Amino acid sequence: MTHFQRYRFTPWLLMAPQLIIVGVFFFWPALQAVEQAFYVEDAFGLSRQFAGLANFIAVLQEPDYYQALGTTVVFSLSVALGAMAIALLLAVQADRVLKGANAYKTLLIWPYAVAPAVAGVLWLFLFDPTLGLVSAALKALGIDWNHNLDGGQALLLVILASIWKQMSYNFVFFLAGLQAIPKSLLEAAAIDGAGPWRRFWTVTFPLLSPTSFFLLVMNSVYAFFETFGTIDTVTGGGPGGATTTLVYKVYQDGFIGQDLGASAAQSVLLMILVGLLTLIQFRFVERRVQY
Amino acid sequence: MATLQLSALQKRYANGFVALHGVDLAVEDGELIVIVGPSGCGKSTLLRTLAGLESITSGELTINERRVNELEPAERDIAMVFQNYALYPHMSVFDNMAYGLKNRGVPKDDIRRRVNATAELLDLGALLDRRPRQLSGGQRQRVAMGRAIVREPQVFLFDEPLSNLDAKLRVQMRLEIRRLQKRLKVTSVYVTHDQTEAMTLADRLVVMNAGRVEQCGTPMALYERPATRFVAGFIGSPAMNFLPVTVHGERLRLPDGGELALATGLESGSELTLGVRPEHLVALDEGDATTDAGAVIRATVEMIEPLGADTLAYARMEGLDELLVVRLHGEHAAGEGSVLRLWLSPERCHLFGDDDRRIEAHHATPVTGARG
DSSP states (O other), X not given: OHHHHTTSSHHHHXXXXXXXHHIIIIIHHXXXXXXXXXXXXXXXXXXXXXXXXXXXXXXXXXXXXXXXXXXXXXXXXXXXXXXXXXXXXXXXXXXXXXXXXXXXXXXXHGGGGSOHHHHHHHHHHHTOTTTOHHHHHHHHTTOOOOXXXXXXXXXXXXXXXXXXXXXXXXXXXXXXXXXXXXXXXXXXXXXXXXXXXXXXXXXXXXXXXXXXXXXXXXXXXXXIIITHHHHHHHTTTOSTTTTOOHHHHHHIIIIISOOHHHHHHHHHXXXXXXXXXXXXXXXXXXXXXXX | OOOEEEEEEEEEOTTSOEEEEEEXXXXXXXXXXXXXXXXXXXXXXXXXXXXXSSOOSEEEEEETTEEOTTSOGGGGTEEEEOTTOOOOTTSOHHHHHHHHHHHTTOOHHHHHHHHHHHHHHHTOGXXXXXXXXXXXXXXXXXXXXXXXXXXXXXXXXEESTTTTSOHHHHHHHHHHHHHHHHHHTOEEEEEESOHHHHHHHOSEEEEEETTEEEEEEOHHHHHHSOSBHHHHHHSXXXXXXXXXXXXXXXXXXXXXXXXXXXXXXXXXXXXXXXXXXXXXXXXXXXXOOOOTTSEEEEEEEEEEEEOSSEEEEEEEETTOSSOEEEEEETTOOOOTTOEEEEEEOGGGOEEEOTTSBEEOOBOSSOOOOOOO
16 A cells, blocks of 8 residues: 555546546536536627526427437437447447458448538438439439438438448447357357257347447447437438428537527527447446356 | 267368268267377367267267157257356356256256256355356356266267366366266266376276377277377377387397397398387396396487486487487486486387388297396
């Protein structure tokens, strides 16, 4: 003990860079948002007035807020589950490949290196109603694609783009998880009379559950917050608010609508919501992944 | 009740490496065959081809005279105990044992009855609700055995099942495996690199080297009449001493210039290797008589390893690069630096030609004992 007491300040010094970054870019703005949520400010930022819970009440009485909440639920569930399911499928296939495995892995990990906004633009071009390759193909199949008019199609497009972006991240983790499962377990299961499908669901999948749980938390957070760039470039929240998620609405109301108080109140609600969601995941899902 | 027949079994990997060069072996019903050899000799590969975990390149494998080359592991009616046990970590001991039965659609009541009976047999009754990580090494080992036994397969395959246990537990589990195998009378193939395990467990022993079977027979047959120099050096601990010798008519010239009466029928000048086990070099006391039939070797003790019942002496013999290993009685007073007079009996010598195969020799005179 006495040995370590001599280094009272060194640990703080070593942690300082990370602490400063977290403090400046997370705690400070978060606290400001909490403070802001209790004030009404004029559009030019020259004066403000304490408003108590008025911002929260206004937000919760607004039908648009509930529409965004619904959109967020559909969007987040689709993105998190879709990105995980596809990544798992690809990881299982890549794990089986013997020749050129590294090439496959590199290609599958690549999309993660693409910025969300760039990914958005990429998908925007593919599905552009007049120029897009995919929309042209869809037209040939008799499907009239125009996400600028059709809210459902717009939502589907941002979901696809967001899944594509996140899939690589999940793939890396699933592949690592698969490779950590001893081969002898699957061999034992094969001798025990389990076919490939049964082996996967009774041995591989349960043993991947710690990875799956971790990814569920990460993907939820991703779908809630980090898809902003994709939505902004592809649809800008439209048409008619069909792709406006909670985080996008925070941006719209605050930075476009200049209603900083309402925006701050929403971001506080969003923080509480995601906090609750993570808590639920840890309480109820994690309990099932221990073995 | 099953017999196992391997005919010219060959395994070549995609990269061209040949792991098995045509292995022939017939396993009788209820027999425990131990395959032993150094790492990389192909013994594990052989076991995995029997299990169906590796494909067979050529040759034939039959279980009960039915060709199983192309069958999936599950269809061969075998059970395997893995080196790392390969227990399903997310399942209880009960579920680990029940898994194979569930997959085969055995009714629930039957599963319960059979798992309980097996647990009883292996003394696992109190552990059925535990997870593998809550068990000790020995308990895990028993669960792995239980998982194999509960299925009542035609053949048991063991892949170095005791190598992860500590020495004491290993001896205990070795006895238990032997006892269970005799009681259940299930045809078994057991792979190990530990020759003590191999000697004690085997009905018949198969020594493998570089993808080939060197010799197959009862443990004592292999100990007493090793067919090759490799088997001679591999079976027995400490390993056999090897001395380069030259044929001189009906005698052999030893490295130190001494001679030993052993007729090989080979022409004079042929160079052979003489093998003698550490326990067959007899230290003579002063005044002990020797017979003409043997030779006396003088060697200076360089190191002593007392083992209690025995003492191993590492001694320098003139004309020999390696140290001779001699097994002495535990009470033997040989100290480092002392000179041993070792009596070499022709009866106890093994001769190997330059192809490393055994050469039968004839010793003219019967040996009269001269044990010190």
